[in-house]
Every structure is written in C-alpha cells, then in structure tokens.
Amino acid sequence: MERLVGRYIFDPEITEGKMIFLSGPRQVGKTTFALNWLSSMGAEGTYFNWDDPAVISEYNRNPLYFRNIIFSKFQGEPVPIVFDEIHKHKSWKNILKGIYDTAKDKIRLLVTGSARLGVYRKSGDSLVGRYFSYQIFPLSLAEATGDFSSVLNEESSFSKGETLIRLAAEAQRGKAQDHFDRLYSFGGFPEPFLKGSPRFHRRWQEEYKTLLTKEDVRDLSRIADLKGLEHLIEILPSKVGAPLSINSIKEDLGYHHGTITTWIEILSRLYLIFTIRPWYRNILRSIKKEKKLFFFDWSFLEEKGRRFENIIAVALLRMATRFSEMGLGLFELMYIRDKEKREVDFVLIKDNRPLALFEAKERDEAISPSGKFFAKRLGVPFYQISLHHGRAEAFPENCFKIPAVNFLMLTG
Numbered sequence: 001m002e003r004l005v006g007r008y009i010f011d012p013e014i015t016e017g018k019m020i021f022l023s024g025p026r027q028v029g030k031t032t033f034a035l036n037w038l039s040s041m042g043a044e045g046t047y048f049n050w051d052d053p054a055v056i057s058e059y060n061r062n063p064l065y066f067r068n069i070i071f072s073k074f075q076g077e078p079v080p081i082v083f084d085e086i087h088k089h090k091s092w093k094n095i096l097k098g099i100y101d102t103a104k105d106k107i108r109l110l111v112t113g114s115a116r117l118g119v120y121r122k123s124g125d126s127l128v129g130r131y132f133s134y135q136i137f138p139l140s141l142a143e144a145t146g147d148f149s150s151v152l153n154e155e156s157s158f159s160k161g162e163t164l165i166r167l168a169a170e171a172q173r174g175k176a177q178d179h180f181d182r183l184y185s186f187g188g189f190p191e192p193f194l195k196g197s198p199r200f201h202r203r204w205q206e207e208y209k210t211l212l213t214k215e216d217v218r219d220l221s222r223i224a225d226l227k228g229l230e231h232l233i234e235i236l237p238s239k240v241g242a243p244l245s246i247n248s249i250k251e252d253l254g255y256h257h258g259t260i261t262t263w264i265e266i267l268s269r270l271y272l273i274f275t276i277r278p279w280y281r282n283i284l285r286s287i288k289k290e291k292k293l294f295f296f297d298w299s300f301l302e303e304k305g306r307r308f309e310n311i312i313a314v315a316l317l318r319m320a321t322r323f324s325e326m327g328l329g330l331f332e333l334m335y336i337r338d339k340e341k342r343e344v345d346f347v348l349i350k351d352n353r354p355l356a357l358f359e360a361k362e363r364d365e366a367i368s369p370s371g372k373f374f375a376k377r378l379g380v381p382f383y384q385i386s387l388h389h390g391r392a393e394a395f396p397e398n399c400f401k402i403p404a405v406n407f408l409m410l411t412g
Contacts, residue, residue, distance in 0.1 A: 024136035025271035091191035138188025141408040151412035158356040161381035170393040237250040243290035312360040
C-alpha cells in the first residue's frame with residue numbers, strides 16, 4: 001500500500017544532505033514504509049531497530065559498527081539506512097551526529113519513531129541543521145484506494161471556491177465509497193483496516209490503548225497513576241468537537257487542573273490525540289484560549305457526528321502538515337468560535353492568514369449561518385463537507401457543499 005508521504009519525503013530539492021526524521025502513531029505503518037523504501041532502493045541489511053537488543057549489543061561492542069557497514073556498502077552511491085526507535089537510546093543524538101558528520105555524503109538516513117521525535121529535541125540540540133522532520137498519519141482515502149490522481153499538491157484551489165467545486169466533482173467516487181465506509185468503521189490504522197473484522201478491531205483497540213498507557217507513557221514520563229490516565233482516555237471521546245474545558249474534566253475525574261493538562265499533553269505527544277487552537281485575529285469577541293481535541297483513531301468515537309468531524313479533522317491536519325513539509329508555507333489547522341456561539345469547525349491557515357473555512361456535517365443540512373458569517377467577515381470561501389450530500393454545489397455568499405468522499409479524495 002503506497003503512502004502519500006513517500007511521494008515527497010525524499011525530494012532532493014529539500015532533503016538532499018539531510019537526515020530525515022519520520023514520526024507518527026504506533027502501528028501506523030512507519031516500519032512497513034521504511035522497509036519498502038529500502039527494498040525499492042535495492043538495499044539489504046541496513047534496517048536497524050533500536051528496540052532489538054542485538055542492535056544495541058553490536059553498537060556497544062564496537063561504536064564504529066554502523067560506520068563500517070556504510071563504508072563496506074558504499075560504491076559511489078549513498079547507502080540507504082533506517083534507524084527505528086533510536087531516540088529511546090540515551091545517547092541517540094550523539095550517535096546520529098557522529099554518523100552524519102563523518103559519512104553524510106555516503107548515506108541517506110531515515111530515522112523513524114512512534115513518539116513525537118520533537119519531544120527529544122529540546123535544549124542543547126546537537127542535531128540542528130542536520131535533519132528535516134516529517135509525519136506519517138493514519139490511512140487517507142486516497143491511500144486506501146491507491147488512487148492519487150485527484151490529490152491536490154498545492155493550496156491555491158482552496159481560495160477559489162468554483163475551482164475546488166469543479167475538482168471535487170471530477171474526483172473519482174466508485175470504489176472510493178466502499179473504502180470510505182471501511183475507514184469510517186475501522187479507522188485508518190492499516191492492520192484493522194485491512195482485516196475489516198469487528199472482533200479483531202475491538203481486540204486491537206484494547207491492546208493499542210494498553211501499549212500506550214503501560215509502555216509508551218512509562219518511557220516518556222514519570223506518571224504513576226496510570227488508572228487515572230486510563231480513565232481520562234475513556235472520557236475524552238465525549239469531548240471531541242467542542243472547546244475543551246479542563247475544569248469540566250477536572251470535575252469528572254477529581255484531579256488537579258495541572259495534572260489533567262499534563263496528561264493531555266503526553267497523550268498528544270504519543271499521537272493518541274491532537275488539539276487545534278482557535279483563530280481569533282479579525283474576529284470580534286472571539287474565543288482565544290480553549291482548544292479542540294480529536295483522536296488520530298476516529299474509530300474510538302461511537303457518536304456518528306463526532307466520528308465524522310474527527311475524520312475530516314485528521315484529513316485536514318494531514319493535508320496542512322503535507323503542505324508545510326513540501327515547503328509551500330507554514331500551514332496550521334484551527335477553528336473559529338465567538339462569544340455569540342457562532343462557530344466553524346475548521347479554518348486552514350497559511351502563513352498566519354486564513355485560506356478557507358470548513359464545516360463537517362454528518363447530515364445533509366442547509367448552509368451553516370455561522371459559515372456564511374465568517375466567510376464574509378474573513379473574505380474566504382466556506383466549504384460544508386457533507387457525509388450524505390450527493391454532489392458538489394456552489395451557493396450564494398462564497399459558500400459551497402462537497403460530498404465527503406469527493407473532498408477526501410482531494411485532501412490526500
């Protein structure tokens with residue numbers, strides 16, 4: 001299964017002479033991606049998983065172990081190498097720095113990790129200027145279908161509603177609807193998606209949460225009250241899609257405000273959840289602080305409206321991240337809400353300027369009044385993404401409706 005990140009992560013215009021850091025959720029397909037890359041390069045024996053005691057043993061036996069491999073395989077072309085989970089080694093930055101500084105012209109080094117590698121790059125970072133970081137997300141609809149023909153590779157179409165509507169109308173549906181139904185039911189993690197079994201999916205989810213709370217949290221933090229963290233994970237699906245109130249969660253769980261905030265930050269670092277900020281520039285009486293929370297695995301959510309909004313959130317975040325990683329600008333996904341309770345689910349920001357507004361509607365409803373209001377206020381198009389609307393349509397006041405399947409084939 002081809003992943004979209006593979007179409008730009010090795011772009012020589014950007015990454016030549018750099019190490020590539022690829023992070024993402026557990027079991028999202030990083031190892032498979034890395035092994036497929038090595039195979040496509042005709043490389044063998046250069047995948048090293050630092051969770052494997054044999055790899056650590058060889059390095060401890062001879063700190064020049066990897067350098068010797070590089071020089072033995074170097075025949076004029078850079079040697080592809082993958083280091084998986086190396087950031088769990090206490091001296092990982094020095095190891096990478098030593099290899100890079102002595103052999104950077106002889107290697108193409110891909111470093112992968114399940115926790116956010118950024119967590120380990122704070123203070124005294126000896127790797128500055130030596131790498132670019134990328135992220136891999138749960139499967140998109142384009143990846144699930146294997147059809148990338150409709151995927152947008154730049155952002156300009158979003159500022160031109162009529163253009164985006166035309167592209168959406170041309171996006172292939174056919175088999176995409178069946179793949180969307182499976183993604184909606186089983187989430188975007190490759191194993192449960194490919195299995196398509198409700199019983200396997202339930203078992204996989206329970207094991208996944210256990211791995212996060214009992215292994216990854218332990219490696220990343222000193223949290224002792226894992227039961228409290230597990231309880232938090234159980235109630236967070238009910239908070240998806242609304243401004244996040246830490247005080248409300250504090251009352252539900254009986255823990256301090258600071259504790260809840262810390263736990264949410266850790267779950268974000270581990271790619272269980274992500275948060276988006278409110279956009280408030282040019283918006284009178286806007287909400288400025290409360291974030292909204294979403295899951296990377298939307299199948300955790302039972303309520304249909306929240307699940308659908310979460311799918312759109314992941315799709316837009318994936319696209320915004322891709323545009324930033326391709327060097328097209330600094331993109332961020334945010335939302336808008338004011339004190340009159342007018343709200344739009346998402347706003348795509350480029351270089352601190354709104355580009356387009358998006359609303360996820362599980363039902364086919366009339367154009368949102370809030371969408372109309374903020375579209376006029378900000379001077380950008382408003383797109384209402386509907387699960388059940390049959391066709392892409394333009395409406396007055398720079399507003400548009402797009403069927404979800406068509407829209408997801410565009411976002412990639």
